[in-house]
Each structure stands twice: as structure tokens, then as C-alpha cells.
Amino acid sequence: MGNGSQTKRVAILSSPEYKKCREKISEGLDLIGFDETLRGKKVLLKVNLLSARSPESCVTTNPLFVRAVAELFLGRGAEVSVGDSPASVSTSVAGYASGISQVCKELGIPLLDFDDPVQIVFDEGTYRSFLISKPVLETDLLINLPKLKTHALTRVTLGVKNLFGCVPGAKKQGWHFRVRNMKEFSKMLLDLAVHLKADLTVIDGINGMDGNGPSNGRIIKPGIIGMSRDVFALDDAIAELFGVNHSKVPILQIARDRGLVGDYDIVGDEVHPEKLLLPETNFIGVYGAAIPRRIVTKFPKIDRERCRSCRVCENACPAKAIDINRFAIDYNKCITCYVCHELCPEDAIVFTRRLFK
Known part of the structure; x- marks a missing residue:
């Protein structure tokens, strides 16, 4: 992940409508220096397919957004697939409702159900043992396509949180039972993101959700796309852009404390979205007592x-x-x-x- 010793780049792009997002995403790839040779490589687009909801609900990654990214990678000769692991329905059911199945069918690319877990044990981190979907482990490039939303537990759900979908279906419930507060859950998500090393994250913030998200909040239309090869820098920059207080959001603050964010440059368009309304669930982040x-x-x-x-x-x-x-x-x-x-x-x-x- 990232650019080695080079300064990290985060692209923030203005894109008020989905019809023209492909051009803006292509511009963003150039701005962040994403110039890998892709011909013949397996590229997995990890979308947000939380549940069987329509594109208008702003719960899932918009199908036109998925199409734009898929077409750009197909155009570079990559073998593209799309996948996720919804918690309450099958990927096919959620994919049909979201419109993503239709995009995959039209482009001739598979929509994968992350139902084949492989246990991976890592050497470092607070949480080191994860069950990860096999397609995630077998891809050459993992492209993370989250939806800009808030979340009742983690406060925001951006690039890092979206990678939790690489843990298959019901296995995610086990993590909720094992890691029972916002702070520890955030540590687990950060460990997972460090281990997975997404090669690129592109946030669908053209339409999104705030308030009591991630599925029953207020629909918003910021009209932005966020992109980076470094998921931690991107989440940090998006939170800053939307006026989120990092100290009240453990997943953001702990990433800074661990040195995962570091320095980064913001490139692209000048945008000024309204402040993000956070969930009402735990407004000052108290745990334990x-x-x-x-x-x-x-x-x-x-x-x-x-x-x-x-x-x-x-x-x-x-x-x-x-x-x-x-x-x-x-x-x-x-x-x-x-x-x-x-x-x-x-x-x-x-x-x-x-x-x-």
C-alpha cells in the first residue's frame, strides 16, 4: 500500500453526478500516480453491499460508480471481479437490489460471494487471527470501493471499515460478540486494514449518508470522490474535509496514534461540503464503566x-x-x-x- 518513501497523495474530486464520475476517477488515478501495469492481473473490486437496498437509498456503493471503476480497469487489460459479504442476505440478492449485479452482467465480470473463508494469522497487531474470504487473498490487486456514510458503532464508515466485508458473512457477528466496544472494535478494524493492504481506495461520496447510518440515516449529496493508495490517509483527509472531530472517533484517532496516517498531500478540486452529522449513539466515546x-x-x-x-x-x-x-x-x-x-x-x-x- 502507498508509495514507499514518496509523500502520500489523497485526491479529492468534485463530481456532482454519477454520469460523469468515470472521467473524474480517471483524473484521480493520474493525480495520485496510480500507473501500475494491469494487463492480465486479477483485480477485485470490494464494494459495499451491506444489504438488499436500492441505489436511491444510498446504503450501497452506487452501480454507476462500480461500472466506472470496472471499465477503467478493464480498459487497462485487467481481469476484474466484484465482491462483498452482506451480513443478512446473499451477495446475489444484495447485488440485484443494488443494481451491481446488472453492471457485472453487462460487463461480463463475476460478482463473488465471499463465502469461502481462510484463516490467516499475522505476526503483529492487537488482533492477529482473521478468517478472510479466499478471493481476497488470491487477487493481485484489492480495490476498495466504500460508500461515504456514518455508522452507529464506529461513528463513520469509510475505507478502513469497508474492508471488514472481507470477513465472510456471519463470521462478522463473532467479531461483534468478541470485541464489544467502539474502541476495541476500531483497533480490530485497523489491524485488519493493515494486514489486507488495499492497493487503492476510491470513496463514493457523490451521494452518501450521515446521522444514524449506515442504512437508516439522512441521505446527503456531497458530490465528491476521494481516492488514495493509502486507506488511512484517505479516511483522515475525508474526516477533516467533513469537519469530523477525530478525538471523538476512535478509528480515526487510533490510526493517528499508531502512526498509520503520517503526512500526506491533498490534490484535486477545491470542495466545501457541509459538516457530517454523526450518530447519536455514544457522543463522547465512553467505554468500560x-x-x-x-x-x-x-x-x-x-x-x-x-x-x-x-x-x-x-x-x-x-x-x-x-x-x-x-x-x-x-x-x-x-x-x-x-x-x-x-x-x-x-x-x-x-x-x-x-x-x-
């Missing part, structure tokens, strides 16, 4: 009027704390991972403060 944590942390609650008893939240809950038959959450079990809120298709998980469980 029970009572202080409950004062500042909001817990999930089922909105009976919105709930359609689809049981997506119940099935996905790592702690098995949800009983849809009673519209109840057992707060003695709840680990506030917010997977229920993340995956609910009806926005039926709301947040409430609970001083006593």
Missing part, C-alpha cells in the same frame, strides 16, 4: 409501529438479545453493537438512553 457509559450511550429499542417482524435483527444479533415475538430486547445481553439498527430494512430500531438495564 457501566453507569457513565449508560449516561452517554443510547441503546437500541424496537419501534412497534414500524416493525414488520421480518426478524432480520433477531437473526443477526450476535448476543441473541432480541425476541421479535415480544418486540423485546434483553438489555442484560445487549452489547450495543447496533447490528440490529444497521440491518433493519424498516428503520424500526430507534435509540434510547437507559440508566438501568
Whole structure:
């Protein structure tokens, strides 16, 4: 990842509409010096396919964005594939709803389901053992295509967070149960990103989401594309651009503290998006102590009027704390991972403060 001893470059480009994003992405590749020889190489586009949502919902990487990147790499002679591992549905179902399956079909490239895990153990890091999808390990270049969004647990979900999708399907639930607070979860995500070494990250920020994301927040239209060969520098620059306080977002602050970000230059267009509205779940980042944590942390609650008893939240809950038959959450079990809120298709998980469980 990155440019060795050369200064890292982050490209920020203005792109108000998807119809012209291919030209801007091509411009960005030149600006950051991405000039690798690609002919005959396997290139995997790791998209955000969180769930079966339409492009208009701004939950998944937009299909026109995926098409633009795929066409650029196909044009350089690469063997391109697309993949992800949604938490609640199959990749094919999410791909169809998002429009990405149609793009893959038209371009004649495969849409891969990350359902073939391989255990990898690394020498360094807080968290060293991961189950990683086999196609991720077998590709020549890993191209990371996240969606610009906020996230109830990690506060923002950009390039680093998107790489969590390289952990297959239900295996992600195990991490939520094992790593039970925002700070430790962020450490795990950073370790994973260090190990995976994405060759390029291109953030779809043409349309995005803030507030209580990543699937039930407020749709925004910043009209930007962020690009870098260094995922940590890119996330840092995007957060700065949107006025995010790094000290309140562990995934950003810890990356700085570990020296993962370093110095970087910003190139491209001058843009001035509105400040990103962060989730209301844990507004000052308190961990550990029970009572202080409950004062500042909001817990999930089922909105009976919105709930359609689809049981997506119940099935996905790592702690098995949800009983849809009673519209109840057992707060003695709840680990506030917010997977229920993340995956609910009806926005039926709301947040409430609970001083006593």
C-alpha cells in the first residue's frame, strides 16, 4: 500500500453526478500516480453491499460508480471481479437490489460471494487471527470501493471499515460478540486494514449518508470522490474535509496514534461540503464503566409501529438479545453493537438512553 518513501497523495474530486464520475476517477488515478501495469492481473473490486437496498437509498456503493471503476480497469487489460459479504442476505440478492449485479452482467465480470473463508494469522497487531474470504487473498490487486456514510458503532464508515466485508458473512457477528466496544472494535478494524493492504481506495461520496447510518440515516449529496493508495490517509483527509472531530472517533484517532496516517498531500478540486452529522449513539466515546457509559450511550429499542417482524435483527444479533415475538430486547445481553439498527430494512430500531438495564 502507498508509495514507499514518496509523500502520500489523497485526491479529492468534485463530481456532482454519477454520469460523469468515470472521467473524474480517471483524473484521480493520474493525480495520485496510480500507473501500475494491469494487463492480465486479477483485480477485485470490494464494494459495499451491506444489504438488499436500492441505489436511491444510498446504503450501497452506487452501480454507476462500480461500472466506472470496472471499465477503467478493464480498459487497462485487467481481469476484474466484484465482491462483498452482506451480513443478512446473499451477495446475489444484495447485488440485484443494488443494481451491481446488472453492471457485472453487462460487463461480463463475476460478482463473488465471499463465502469461502481462510484463516490467516499475522505476526503483529492487537488482533492477529482473521478468517478472510479466499478471493481476497488470491487477487493481485484489492480495490476498495466504500460508500461515504456514518455508522452507529464506529461513528463513520469509510475505507478502513469497508474492508471488514472481507470477513465472510456471519463470521462478522463473532467479531461483534468478541470485541464489544467502539474502541476495541476500531483497533480490530485497523489491524485488519493493515494486514489486507488495499492497493487503492476510491470513496463514493457523490451521494452518501450521515446521522444514524449506515442504512437508516439522512441521505446527503456531497458530490465528491476521494481516492488514495493509502486507506488511512484517505479516511483522515475525508474526516477533516467533513469537519469530523477525530478525538471523538476512535478509528480515526487510533490510526493517528499508531502512526498509520503520517503526512500526506491533498490534490484535486477545491470542495466545501457541509459538516457530517454523526450518530447519536455514544457522543463522547465512553467505554468500560457501566453507569457513565449508560449516561452517554443510547441503546437500541424496537419501534412497534414500524416493525414488520421480518426478524432480520433477531437473526443477526450476535448476543441473541432480541425476541421479535415480544418486540423485546434483553438489555442484560445487549452489547450495543447496533447490528440490529444497521440491518433493519424498516428503520424500526430507534435509540434510547437507559440508566438501568
